[in-house]
Amino acid sequence: MLNKDNQYIKSLDLKSENINSYGSFPFHLPVIRNFTELFFHPNVTYIVGENGMGKSTLLEGIAIKYGFNPEGGTLNFNFSNYDSHSILDQYLRLAKGVYKPEDHFFFRAETYYNLATNIEELDEDGSSGPKIIDSYGGQSLHKQSHGESFFAAFTNRFQGNGLYILDEPEAALSPLRQMSMLSRIHELVEEGSQFIISTHSPIIMAYPSSKIIQLSEEGMKETNLEDTDHYRTMKQFFEDKDRLLHHLFQ
Numbered sequence: 001m002l003n004k005d006n007q008y009i010k011s012l013d014l015k016s017e018n019i020n021s022y023g024s025f026p027f028h029l030p031v032i033r034n035f036t037e038l039f040f041h042p043n044v045t046y047i048v049g050e051n052g053m054g055k056s057t058l059l060e061g062i063a064i065k066y067g068f069n070p071e072g073g074t075l076n077f078n079f080s081n082y083d084s085h086s087i088l089d090q091y092l093r094l095a096k097g098v099y100k101p102e103d104h105f106f107f108r109a110e111t112y113y114n115l116a117t118n119i120e121e122l123d124e125d126g127s128s129g130p131k132i133i134d135s136y137g138g139q140s141l142h143k144q145s146h147g148e149s150f151f152a153a154f155t156n157r158f159q160g161n162g163l164y165i166l167d168e169p170e171a172a173l174s175p176l177r178q179m180s181m182l183s184r185i186h187e188l189v190e191e192g193s194q195f196i197i198s199t200h201s202p203i204i205m206a207y208p209s210s211k212i213i214q215l216s217e218e219g220m221k222e223t224n225l226e227d228t229d230h231y232r233t234m235k236q237f238f239e240d241k242d243r244l245l246h247h248l249f250q
Contacts (some may be wrong), residue, residue, distance in 0.1 A: 007042040007097040007194060008042065008095065008096065008097050008099065008100065008101045008163040008194050009040050009062070009066065009094060009095070009096060009097065009163065009194065009196065010039070010040060010095040010097050011037060011038060011039045011040060011094075011095040012037070012038040012040070012062060012092060012093070012094055012095075012142055013037045013038075013092070013093040013095075014032065014035040014037075014091060014092060014093070014215050015091045015092065015093055016035070016091075017178065018090075018091055018150060019091060025086065025139065026054065026057045026061075026086040026087070026089075029052075029053065029054030029057060029058075030052075030053050030054060030215060030216065030217050030218075030219065031053055031055070031057075031058050031215045031219070031220060032054060032058075032088070033047075033219075034218060034219025034220070035220070036219060037217070038080060038105075038213065038220065039211075040196065040211070041051065041209075041210055041211035042194060042211045043189045043193075043194060043195070043207075043210060043240045044185065044189065044194075044195040044196075044197065044207050044209065044210035044211070045195070045196050045197070045201060045210065045211045045212075045213065046197050046198075046205045046210060046211070046212045046213065047059060047196070047197070047199075047206060047213050047215065048198070048199060048200070048213070048214050048215070048228055048229075048230060049215030049216060049229070050215075050216070050229065053215035053217075054215060055134045055167075055198040056132055056167050056168070056197075056198055057086055057088060058088070058215075059165060059167050059196065059198045060086065060088070060089075060093075060108075060167070061086065061088035061089045061092050062089075062092065062094070062165060062196065063106040064085060064088075064089035065078045065089040065092045065094050066094060066163070066165075068104070068106035068165065070085035070104070071108065071111040071114050071115065072106045072107055072108040072111050072112065072114075072115050073105065073106060073115050073118070074103075074104055074105055074106075075104050077115070077118065081125030093128070101132065101161060101162045101163040101193075101194070102159075102160075102161040102162065103158065103159045103160060103161055103162030103164075103193075104162055104163045104164070105153070105157060105158060105162065105163075105164050105165070106165045106167075107153060107164070107165070107166040107167060107169055108167045109150070109167060109168045109169065109171035109172070110167075110168075110171075112141075112149070112150065114125050115141075116140075116141035116142050116149060117142070119132045119133055119136070119141065120133070120140065120141075120142065121144035126227060135156060135157050136152045136153060136156050136157050137155070137156040139152070141190060145172075146171075146172035147172040147173050147174065147177055148208045149172075149208070150169065150171070150172050150173060151177060151180070152171065154169070154181055154184050155184060158184070158188055158193070160187075160188055160192060160193055160195060161191060161192040162188065162192075162193045162194075163193070163196075164188070164193060164194070164195050164196075165195075165196045165197075166196070166197045166198070166199075167198045168197065168198055168199060168200065169181065169197065169199065169204065170199055170200065170201040170203070170204050173204060178201055178203040178204055179203060180195075182203065182207055186207070189207075189209070196224075200230055201230070202225065202230050202231045202234055205225055205228065205230070205231075206225055212224060212225060213230055214229070245247070
């Protein structure tokens with residue numbers, strides 16, 4: 001399915017004319033040094049690649065540029081536990097679609113604990129209206145396993161007609177849960193949502209109506225699932241596990 005009506009972010013470009021040097025963070029990252037204009041899929045766009053290529057930094061820059069809190073949440077969250085985000089957003093140019101999303105969420109695996117804590121603090125304060133945790137299923141995110149609390153956001157908080165930017169959502173999910181997440185992504189796409197996802201999981205990146213952008217030392221290129229390094233590595237491992245382990249342990 002290709003639904004251009006829910007393309008809330010159309011493209012991303014770099015204000016390279018404002019960059020004085022590529023010698024420091026985040027400009028030294030391969031994705032920035034070799035940046036080319038990025039066009040997003042109306043449904044799902046995956047940003048994949050090895051560690052150190054700049055996936056999370058790029059995703060963070062996109063989210064902040066759109067108006068999200070650096071540590072995640074909806075556009076309404078403004079908490080900060082540690083101001084560690086880069087200045088990349090100041091050098092990005094976003095082209096937005098005609099329509100604005102009715103729902104929105106920036107999911108960061110590494111700061112989800114901080115988000116859960118902020119939700120509890122706001123609910124204890126009582127001045128923010130109805131309890132925020134009710135939109136996450138009603139149970140404290142701290143009183144669930146890591147994977148269950150992640151999945152509570154995907155199943156309960158994401159409401160459709162939304163823009164969802166997800167950084168490594170598979171971090172605490174079992175393979176079965178990852179497949180369940182694919183099903184949830186499909187439901188939300190059918191309801192007019194757009195996803196931008198950074199992931200290492202071949203399962204998560206298997207959604208058919210999507211675009212996969214692989215980052216490498218040479219920059220970024222569009223590819224398909226079977227040609228990603230992640231898929232090839234996992235396929236090779238399971239097809240010839242004993243030989244690979246033999247070489248690894250030499």
